Amino acid sequence: MPLPRAVLFDMDDTIIEFASSAGPCWKAVCDRFAPECDGVTSERLLAALDAYRTWYWSDPERHRVGRLDMAAARCGVIAGAFRNLGLDRSALIDPMAEAFAEARAEALRLFPEAIDVLRDLRSLSLRLALITNGESGEQRAKIERFSLAPHFDCILVEGEFGVGKPDARVYRHVLDRLGIESADAWMVGDNLEWDVWGAQQAGVRGIWRDVSGTGLPPTSPVQPDRIIRSLRELIPGRSAPCADPREGEVGPDDGHSI
Numbered sequence: 001m002p003l004p005r006a007v008l009f010d011m012d013d014t015i016i017e018f019a020s021s022a023g024p025c026w027k028a029v030c031d032r033f034a035p036e037c038d039g040v041t042s043e044r045l046l047a048a049l050d051a052y053r054t055w056y057w058s059d060p061e062r063h064r065v066g067r068l069d070m071a072a073a074r075c076g077v078i079a080g081a082f083r084n085l086g087l088d089r090s091a092l093i094d095p096m097a098e099a100f101a102e103a104r105a106e107a108l109r110l111f112p113e114a115i116d117v118l119r120d121l122r123s124l125s126l127r128l129a130l131i132t133n134g135e136s137g138e139q140r141a142k143i144e145r146f147s148l149a150p151h152f153d154c155i156l157v158e159g160e161f162g163v164g165k166p167d168a169r170v171y172r173h174v175l176d177r178l179g180i181e182s183a184d185a186w187m188v189g190d191n192l193e194w195d196v197w198g199a200q201q202a203g204v205r206g207i208w209r210d211v212s213g214t215g216l217p218p219t220s221p222v223q224p225d226r227i228i229r230s231l232r233e234l235i236p237g238r239s240a241p242c243a244d245p246r247e248g249e250v251g252p253d254d255g256h257s258i
Helices: 021-037 040-058 060-067 070-085 091-106 114-123 136-145 168-178 190-200
Strands: 006-009 127-132 156-157 185-187 205-209 227-228
Touching: 006 168, 021 040, 021 091, 040 070, 060 070, 070 091, 114 127, 114 227, 127 168, 136 156, 156 168, 168 185, 168 190, 185 190, 190 205
Parallel strands: 006 127, 006 185, 127 156, 185 205, 205 227
Antiparallel strands: none
């Protein structure tokens, strides 16, 4: 596949490792707060949280609302887990949510190859864009923390633009900003619906980053134009080296949940 004139990137679980930190962070929160939960063990509390957050993020509309107010979503997940356990511990909801948010922020890391690949693509005179779903505050904090902005000609955050992926308006707006036709662009991301199918509906080639390394689900209705494990594979002549031990570790959520 010849290089395009522009490459559009997702952020969470494409450039920044995100989903893999949720489980360990929730476990740390449960270990800390379970002694205040009337005999409920840390393991039982964690199981209740995992079950509730899996249910919460499984619905597209709950997902859309929740990712635009992550603080409220975290509190809602904790409150739901408490209800299912028959616990009346409302005073713990805010402290637990804040502890999780702090642990999650600390655990975030760039994928090891991310910045080098962005620099290499820029050196080839490609236009680059970053497209991320979620609220402005949390997503901009990641962009600033990892100094991502200088690598991109355009950045679109769902909470600022008003709609998010896979809405075709997102892709059309970014392409207009870049001055690029859809046939001359790739979209790279880990979410088959948002980053691949959504891009393809706008005429952009969709490249799926198979972070877990498990391959395309047999029943997937989405067929990527290309599948990669590492961002290095975007550079001509490069292939994925032996995987970094952190790469491919994902939790039960899809990278945009908590």
